[in-house]
Amino acid sequence: MDEFCGRVITSDEIRQFQQKLAQYEERQLNIFYEYFHEDLIYIIESLDTPSILRELNFRNLISLEHYVSIKKQCGACAFAEMLLEDIRGSGRDAMLGFWECLFVLQNDHPHPNLLGVLDELDQRGDHLEQSINLDKMGPVQPFYFKAFQLHRSILLEKMLILVEHRAPGLTRESQSFDISERYLDLIVVSSQHFRSRPQHELIATGGIHEHYLQRAQSNLERISPNRLFRWCHRKRCVPQTVLVSGVPGVGKTTLMQKFVYDWANGKLYQRFAFVFFFKFRDLNNDELSLAQMILNEYPYLRNQLDRIFQNPSQLLFIFDGLDESKSSIDFKSSQSYTNPHSIETLNVIVSSLVQQSVLSGCSVLITSRPTRLATVETSIFHRVSEIMGFLPKEREKYFLHFFSDYTMAKKAFHYVRENGMLYTFCYIPSYCWIICTVLSMCFRAQKINSASTMVFFPKTVTQLFASFLSNILLNHCQEGAIHKEHLISIGRMAEHGINSHILSFTKDDLEAFSVDTSSHLVTSFVMESGQPPHVSYSFLHLTIQEFMAALVHYLDYSPERLQKALEEAKSYKDGRGEIFLRFISGLSDSSTRSLLKPYVGELSAEASKHVLSFLQKPIEKDIAVPIWDIDIRKVLNEFACLTESRNKALVSSFIGPNKHFDFSEFYLAPLDCTVLAFILESCKGRELLDLSSCFIQTEGLERLAPTLHTVSDVRLTNNNLRDEDMSCIYSILTHPQCRIQKLSLRNNGLTVESCLPLAWAINKNKSLRDLDLSKNKLVGKEFYQLLAFFSHPACRIERLALQETKLTPEYCGWLLSLTNNANLVFLNISSNFFGNTGYPHIQKLILTHPSLKEIKVGMNDFSEETEKNLLQLQRHKPDVAIYL
Structure with a gap:
């Protein structure tokens, strides 16, 4: 920036x-x-x-x-x-x-x-x-006004309905809604960070989501749909070519549908007389002309097309889903295409529109997955942005829209919000749909069954998708036997797609893997789109494809095939095998596999052993290296797989006797915090957890909260924590089994509003002895009450740091009351604003405190004479070390 x-x-x-x-x-x-x-x-x-x-x-x-x-x-x-x-x-x-x-x-x-x-x-x-x-x-359209009105009305009708797919077993039919009623705002930001991603794109975006939301408060450019074609500060122009990226399921197509709907409804960009909306998956023809491409989609424009082409500045072309194009699009192609009626390849037509060599002055809007853009030259675009998905408020709104019952919606959202592993991907609308579908089935089962019957609520992403699949299979069981071979065929095709970067499959692909689209079971996973002869097929969501790719190895276990799949997934530099590895690890858990047993029989226990053995070797190797050489990202990714497996014993055996966890200055995403919480839960009794400068913020702290109380020394220095995070810290310190003896909250964003909850937490806590509150703006009325707790004879705090907390001379008298705390041996009040007027109280504090052994008072605007006087106090109190 x-x-x-x-x-x-x-x-x-x-x-x-x-x-x-x-x-x-x-x-x-x-x-x-x-x-x-x-x-x-x-x-x-x-x-x-x-x-x-x-x-x-x-x-x-x-x-x-x-x-x-x-x-x-x-x-x-x-x-x-x-x-x-x-x-x-x-x-x-x-x-x-x-x-x-x-x-x-x-x-x-x-x-x-x-x-x-x-x-x-x-x-x-x-x-x-x-x-x-x-x-x-909008502009005046004297020649083709009727065509313009017809085009607008057809697009308005076409874009009006937002279809929300429903999984079999919940309802038979997909549900449709007016897009203006159900559309939720998506966060679109100016971004180039898709250029290099060593992690799976869903994990990477999920990991940085909160990081970006925090940056939004400082230097992240927010781009609402009505700004996509407005002045671009970076390029110093009104953009004509715009690129919008986003991970699968994040809402790219829905955003485009809403964009076109708002244009057709007269609310957005009336400067465009015609908007032409295409999906790359439907444009996989070998060769055609731009004119024919338009007429294939909008045949009613045939008689007016040449006149329409005469005003290119009034035209907007939208191409959705570059990653689903079979053609390789080179936006800097040197091939010239100037006549919209000439026959050419899709690559040349699209790149020529972007380069303005054909219909110069027109505007172009293209969407794509980030991974596809990492290999594409995008500098030619005037504006490059990324859909970040839902903010927390929009996530909750989605749950409220999905469930007709308000209480159930709140209950479902609360369940997911409390479960860090499930909440990570809730920035993706399609993921929200899957999790709401599963939870609605759980609630229904809970209502139908007796109170004594336990209903399985998912705790990991693997369990979520296993529950989703079991819901589909339950529906098919009611219609007849499930053919396991169908699931194996789907799984083999899914795995081929993951390995080959294929999201959109052809009829030939389906035939090659014996996937029968006439089977109702197959259509529960695979959607059909396009018109004959250009029909394509894709999974409901990329993550469902990845789950099926993992499941097939438990349905049809082959040691050689499984080993090859694991090694290949591990080897991908772009991280595309990460979620596959997490799913295949999660299925090693017998309780997760049991969700599918009623429908497909026993899943292979041998495959489970094989997977855990495969995971064990690299972890043992990585853990064995010296602490300063450990690749933390690599180790966390490996432990993320074990977190999905729920295998605490294995985690504990890998960690061994190591009592110190140092993640300082390593960015920990909320998902990493969930993994770390599972490690702490599996290996209780750790002595040190250093999370200094890890960018731990609200969501990350919440995910760690259930386990932080098990550590003796917790360092949360320099993490931009806020007053609203104090409720979480309060819950940690007041946990009945809290064993934290040393806590550093140094250099965060805490203010006087944190003082009272912190004071109450300290009063209830029985283990804390060392507290560092330095470099927080704590001054104010409530700070006096916090000092009162530190000054109480029953206070157990032995070491207290209040360096650079904006203290002024009026606080010196209150500091003197610390003499009542006979346990205090160390006090750091340096880098404040006491000045010479505060000296008498500090002098008295040093001389009269019954247990103080060390005090830091430097950088307090003292005169040279006052500093000399302070040092001379050691003559009267030789057992107190005074540092300036």
Whole structure:
């Protein structure tokens, strides 16, 4: 994000910006305000609130105290909405002052959305109103108005319905909904990070999801659908070619469907007179013309197509699913294609549209999986973005939409939220569908069965997909016997697809693996799309394909074939074998296999032994190397497989007597924290867990919480923990079996709001002796109450660090009360702001404390004379070491 570095805004630049804005009427400012509204909400939510309010207060636009109170009571989003509405309602001068405020803020807060808004206003301000009106009203279409109206109405009808597939056993039919009612916002961000991914793309994106959400508060550019073809700050242009990437099932096609629906409904980008929507999986013809490609999909445009081509700037081509194209698309192809009626390959046609050599001035929008883009030259695109999927709020909304019963929806979401392994992939809408399907079946079974009958709720991803499959098989059992050979055929084809990067299969592929599409069982896994003769087949989701690829080795065990599959999956540098390995490991668990036993009989126990033996060798080898040479990522991936297997004994035997776990300065994703929690659960009684600078945040801490109490020394230094995380820390410290003796919360984002819950936790805890709260902004009224707990005669804290916590002289008197704590032997209060006025209290503390052995008081704005006096105190108290 180097292009988003801050710069010093000069007074001349501020004056020029003021002069430029002053030329606009209030009506125009209102238009701009509305146009940028969504960006402004996000910017206000993301930037430092005190900085915004100070700037506005400085210009007498708002009451600072009033809006501080509003944010505290209503939250960031409501605060941003109210602030914008109030400024708009205050008239032209207030709006001008607000824009000036944002212009100044880019000095210290160079958020990309802020820079993009200011840049667009600066570069396009004179023509911006015209551009906004064009997107609202659209161009005039005198020649082909009837064709335009027909095309729009057909697309509106086609895109209106959002189909939600339902697994057999839940309902027979797929369910359909109005897209405007069921569509949930997906997070789209500007991104290039798909360029290199050593991990499986679902795991990699799931792992970094919370990391990106945190970065969104500082320097992550958020791109809503109505910004895809708006001014691009990076390229300094209005983009004509846009690339949207996203992992399988994350919602690329749904986003495109909503995009086209909103255009056809008159809500989005009316500058385009025609939008042509294609799926790559349906375009696997050998050769054709661009004109024929359009007419195959929209035959009613035949008589108007040449006239339509005369205005290429009014055309948008959407190509969905580059990864499903059989053709290899080279976006920098040197082959020239200029006549849309000429016959050419799909590669040349698409690359020519992107390069603007045909229909120059048209716009192109392409979607793809990240893995496909890692081998494609994408620099030619004006905007490259990635769908990150659901935020936590949207995940919960999905559950509420899926379950008609509100209580059941909340119960299901709570179950998943509490289970880190299952929650990891909930950023993917299709995964949410699978987990909701399974849980709805569990709830139904729980309701039907007696209270004494246990219902199996999945705890691992393998168990989730085993439950999903058992639900399908249960339905087929009611219709007749299940032919195991059908499942084996599906599994062999699935494995071939994983190994060969194939998501979309042809009729020939199905025949090669004896997959019979006339079987109802097969159609429960495989979807058909396209029109004859260009029909393609794909699994409901990539993860279902990966599960079936793993399952086949338990259905039809061959030592040679299994060994080869394991070695190949392990060898892939792009990580595409990771989820396959986790599934095949998870199926080694007998309780997981038992879910499928009623339908397919016993799954191979020999395959289970084979898999565990295979996993054991590399782990033993990796664990045996010196601690400083361990490849932590590799070891965590291996233990992730064991986590799926639920084999605690095996984990414990691998870890052995090692009492110290040091992950410091290694980024731990939430999924890694789930794996680490399983390791701690399997190997209780560890002495040290160092998680310093691991980017452990809310979700990661929640996943570790159930096991952190088993460790003696827990270091959470420099993890950007917040006040809201204190409830989790409270639960850890107050666990009845808590054995934490040493806890470091040094250098996090804790404020005075953390003081009371921390004080209550310390009061209840019986093991903690050493606490480091340094480099947190703890000052405030509640800090006095925390000090009161530290000063209580019953307090067990022996070592306390309050370095750089913004303490001022008025706190010195309260520090003196620490003399009541006869257990305290070490105190670090350095790097605060006591000054000479605080010296008398510190002097008395040193001289009168009954047990203090060591105190650090340096960097406190003392004069040289005061520092000398402090050192001379050792003459009177020789048993206390004083450090400046």
